[in-house]
Amino acid sequence: MSEVSIDESLQRIIDEIVAPQAATVDAEGAFPRAAIDALGAAGILAVTVPAEYGGGGAGMDVAADVVRRLAQACASTAMVVCMHYSATAMLVAAGHEQAVRAIASGDHLTTLAFSERGSRSHFWAPVSTAAADGDEVVLNAEKSWVTSAHEADSYVWSSTPLAADGPMTLWYVPTDTPGLSIPSTFDGLGLRGNDSCPVTAVDVRIPATDLLGTDGTGLDHALAVVLPWFLLLNASASVGAMQALTAATRDHLAGTQLQHLGQTLAQQLPSRTRLAQMQIQSDRSRTLVEDALAAVAAARPEAVLLVLESKASADQGVAEVSDLAMVACGGAAFRKELAVERRFRDSRAARVMAPTTDALLDFVGRAMCGLPLLGDV
Ligand SMILES: Cc1cc2nc3c(=O)[nH]c(=O)nc-3n(C[C@H](O)[C@H](O)[C@H](O)COP(=O)(O)OP(=O)(O)OC[C@H]3O[C@@H](n4cnc5c(N)ncnc54)[C@H](O)[C@@H]3O)c2cc1C
Structure with missing residues (x-):
């Protein structure tokens, strides 16, 4: 599929499905199934799969743009796709042909x-287990x-290793495998x-061939393969949200009258200042993500640092921009009609x-000082 046809299909799906359904997805906590099905049918969920497996053969830059544009309309849809592309990168890197096809x-x-419940946000230290049993592994x-x-068909799953040294091993786990359960809804x-829920595995049996990489090297793969995709796509989602918030605020300020003054909100200095701060923060995060994507593509030496910086910057940027939008648009933002309060949440x-x-700021400081990203300093 060419980039032009992806562009057209994506825009049609955003205009006809993602944007019109965003408020309902939020209000009802409903998974955006129609959007995901349409993205699948248009080849957009397969766009990063190498052509040799029948995919679009596109890189991280195309995926980041898809996620950014989805996030302008619906952050939930964007995050589902962000996770899909990040997990796909690992399945491709591991050469899991059945999953990738x-x-x-x-x-x-x-x-x-x-x-995990045990190690929480410290994803680099799983406490869950994997045990060999003949040709199978028990998770x-x-x-x-x-x-x-x-809603997913498979999970890219971390555990402690079977037998090797090292903190982590990765697995391909189909979601219909007996022993998996989802104890609560989101x-x-x-x-x-x-649909971000806990998932419990009790004596889940998968074929030993569903190992991704080698036993004990999961953290290396998580850091080298999954992390750049997740960080840059997650940052792109934040950039898309910042762009949408800034545009909505600009339109509200320009189109809202203070009748007794015969002026718009845009003609009030504090409103314009807030809008300017939003635009600057949005452009700052966008340019950092774009430079990081270029650095990864060119294997520039500072690529790792820029990738780490991108999500840290966008995390803070989107929180700040949404806060500014809530104040700049006043009571109108507190209600639903501008979708500012949804994007704020x-x-x-x-x-x-x-x-x-928190972790990224630590990683950035470590990378700058030549220290390992993880472990005792
Ligand atoms: C909407 C949503 C979707 C998600 N989707 C997924 C998913 O698809 N897959 C997945 O694997 N995970 C997912 N997560 C989980 C996410 O990646 C984090 O693991 C989770 O949000 C961390 O929450 P916690 O309460 O466990 O954090 P905790 O580990 O309890 O941390 C609480 C706070 O303390 C800080 N903190 C913890 N330890 C330190 C430290 N040593 N130094 C400084 N600060 C520290 C953290 O930064 C955080 O601010 C999702 C989370 C959310 C909110």
Whole structure:
């Protein structure tokens, strides 16, 4: 599929499905199934799958643009797709042909199952287990947050290793595997259509061939493969939200009269100043993400640092921009009609999605000082 036809299909899906359904997805906490099905049918869920497996063969820059544009309309849909592309990258890197061909067909949604009840946001230290039993592996886990938990077809799953040294091993786990259960539904502050639920595994048996990479090297893969995709796509979602918030605020300020003064809100200095701060923050995060994507593509030496910076910056940026929008648009933002309050609620998630902003600031400082990202300093 060419970039032009992706562009046209994506815009049609956003205009006809994602944007019109965003308020309902939020109000009802409903998974955006119609949008995901349409994105699958249009080849957009397969756009990053290499052409040799039947996918679109596109890179991270195209995926980041898809997620950014979805987030302008519906943050929940964008985050489901962000998780799908991040997990797909790992399945491609591991050469799991069955899974990758299924994703290329357009009707297979995947996601990341890293966070656990025991180690919480410290995804680099799973406490769940994997035990060898002949040709099978038995998984036991209490995953704390899995986006698309009920709706995905597969999870990219972390555990402690079978036998090797090292903190982590990764697995491909189809979601219909017996022993998996979802103990609760998602009723969150924001990203309410995400279906981000806990998932429990009790003696879940998968073929030993569903190992991704090698036993004990999961953290290396998580850091080298999954992390750049997740960080840059998550940051792109925040950029899309900032752009939508800034445009909505500009339109409200320009179109709202103070009748007794014969002036618009845009003619009031504090309103314009807030709008300017939003635009600057939005452009700052966007340019950082674009530079990080270029650095990754060119394998520039500072790529790792820029990737880490991108989500830390966008996490804080989207929180700040949504806060400014709530004040700049006043009471109108407090109601539903501008969708500012929805985006304000959605924007609270980025800082606590792992790696959290706290963890990223630590990682950035470590990278600058030549220290390992993880471990004792
Ligand atoms: C909407 C949503 C969707 C999600 N989807 C997924 C998903 O699909 N897959 C997945 O694997 N996970 C997912 N997560 C989980 C996410 O990645 C984090 O693991 C989770 O939000 C962390 O919450 P917690 O309460 O466990 O954090 P905690 O670990 O309890 O942390 C609470 C706070 O303390 C800070 N903190 C913790 N330890 C330290 C430290 N050592 N130094 C400094 N600060 C620290 C954290 O930064 C955080 O701000 C999702 C989360 C959300 C909110």
